[in-house]
Amino acid sequence: MSIQLTINKKKVSLDIDPNTPLLWALRDHLSLKGTKYGCGIAQCGACTVWVNGEATRSCVLPLSAVANADVTTIEGLSEKGDHPVQVAWDQLDVPQCGYCQAGQIMTAASFLKKNPKPSTTEIIDGMSGNICRCGTYHRIQEAVKLASEIAAKKKTSSTKKSAKA
């Protein structure tokens, strides 16, 4: 019995053990290696993806639970790698080893969708579920702030454009 779902806007059908965690389905069966394994027990956040728009830990989520769902991974966050969070991450030079950062970015982008103008305390709380062993936390927090500013600017400039048109 195969399971259908949408991943990064593409329909896929997987004929594997339905208990396979989404993380391993992505990595082993769809060659989407951007989503990382860090702990396998929902503690570190390295495996964060979006399921129907919600940030979710894919390491403990069986494939059967995402049948017909809409999944977004780091590879699908933006077409050109220019989502405000990605831009901010690069501008502030957040990554050290980089291994945790896909999960951090997916968490941050989802957090900003719900809270586009967060306070510093909200950012700290919103991001503290993701572990970074290299200790890039200061820059992660600064980059979330910067991303919210970039997104706000993008929004005003696109409203201006559409107002003109």
Next chain:
Amino acid sequence: MKNSRRSFLQQTALATSAFCLGFDWFKAEGKAGAMVASTVEAGRFNAYLEISSLGKVIIYSPNPEIGQGIKTAFPVVVAEELDVDWKDVEVRQSNLDTQRFDRQLTGGSGALKHSWDRLRKAGATARQMFIQAAAQTWKVDPSACKTASGFVIGPAGQKASYGSLASLAATLPVPTEPTYKNRKDYKIIGKRTKGVDNANVVTGKPVFGLDIEKPGMVIAQIIRPPFGATLKSFDATDALKMPGIIDVVSFKNKVAIVGQSTWQVMQARAAVSCKYDGQNLESESTHKKWFDEGMVTENAQVNRKDGDFKAAIAKAAKVVEATYECPFISHSPMEPMNFFADVRSDGSVLLAGPTQVPQSAQKAVATLLNRDEKKIEVELSKMGGGFGRRLNNDYALEAAELSSLIKKPVKVMWTREDDMMGGIYRPAVRYHFKAGLDAAGNMIAFYLRGVGLNAGNSTRQDNFPVGAIENVLIESVNQVSSVTTGPWRAPITNFLGYAEQAFLDEVAEAAGKDPIQMRLDWLARVKSNPVGKITYEPDRFIEVIKQAAEKSNWKKKPGVSQGFSVYYSHLSYVAQVADAVMVNGKPKITHITAVTDCGEVVNLSGAENQVKGAIIDGIGHAMFAKLRFNEGVASPSNFNSYRLIRGNEIPTIDAHFVDNGIAPTGLGEPALPPTGGSVANAIYAASKKRLYRQPFDI
């Protein structure tokens, strides 16, 4: 008493220095382009640098990248001396290439120190070759030409791009006396350069070891025995029947489950049962007993003796004494251990994956499989952290051995549990300090005994404050354990730095002195009249201490309690002041001021990352981390109960650097050792509670 064993760290240090013997840059890296000349590499000027006639500047970065930023920092130095714009540079990771590169490893914070001149030469000699080529073409005196942003500019305003000159320049002799830029003219060095892999990281490109996929590759996980035990038997009947499982094989007391996909292997692994033999397997009580015995044995190794400690302590007006202890801890890089190996029937081997020491992997696999080293290729992947764990190639050897047994290309993957329970830990250590003060509060006697479990020499006997004290005795005892250990970010000093800096705070208090002034007085003594041999430069110590006092507003912040520490390691100096306040009856670290002297800062953005990251690492492991052993088995096994520090538990940090233009020294590690000390001393200042053990009990 058990024999002391030569620690892995010492072996690494020896191997490292052996690499450096008799190295001639011009014969090796300088000529490396010509050595392997081919049409593709016509513009290869030296081991590091390739410039095509289209003007593309490719800089090869040889050292393994674990998050320390070397893949950005090395090319920055080459590009600076070459005098090209950073935006025109493309950086490529070089695989292991012992013909071209010297010291292709990551460890000991030694890369920039070792390679600074080599990298500058790589850029500067090529720049001179471009000038020479242009001068020949224009028939002018080379000394009348200059360079800017990848162009040679002639005396009459002629202008030629490096690209247009590349094919001629590459054929010219390599100048033996390169002229370097004046540091005031630096355009890239010292500025903020973003990580060259950022774009790959933020878009989720498969750049890490665990992401490796090769044709025909199978996946394996390995069950390892408890420390000290041997495998008696195993039953894989059920596992072998499970879907996707290809084989279950045993080697060296381990059982490997081989299959088509990670999840299938994980499932099958749970269905394998193993029986072990083992006597007197180690538990927490064993380790306590070894510490207690080590503290009283008469057979300690004497590492340093100045004056007569015993006589001096006997006549001291005051004696301060304290014992500090830290547990075994895991490195826990975010990417667990993994490695790919393809041992082929034609005698060749392909190794690929995350290792800090690729050449050692090559040599060890050659020995293990009795193959020709030259036929073993090693591809370097980016690493999801290392912290010293990947200085040990145990997991790469597992992959090679398994591939040779199953005759297939295989990727061995450790789970987080394997990583935390599978060994090569930071050794557990206990320290006992004793200080004797005279009536005026001067320290006249200083004693340290370190007892380590597989720690080798757990002291750093020639480090400050040694050199300032008349009577010193420093000893170590190494207890051999079956629990495997190895270097962990700032080996030994990651805990010794804390213990010593916390102890000196007690000494200052007993002496009625300000902890900063006390150290400055000692350093003044070292400058004028040092006691015995010292390994540090007192002036550099003094500078970081003074700057830290000033930048932290030492003892001038109302309502804030402060703790000071300073430590020298990996040839760099770091002073820290931690600020603490009481919140709901508990001390909280709110801020840390760090002043670092690592000589020339090559990449300010990367340098800040290293300092802040090392401080956060230091706080986190001092506060939370601990492994216990029961019958040779470590616990906890994952991040639910082995706590790593999180983003809501960090203080703000100011990272300052001394601007002195000295050739760069280490930075991946040096900010860690002083951290536990500044934090513990600030906590004491706020709460009057001294902390003698890690993890801290607050």
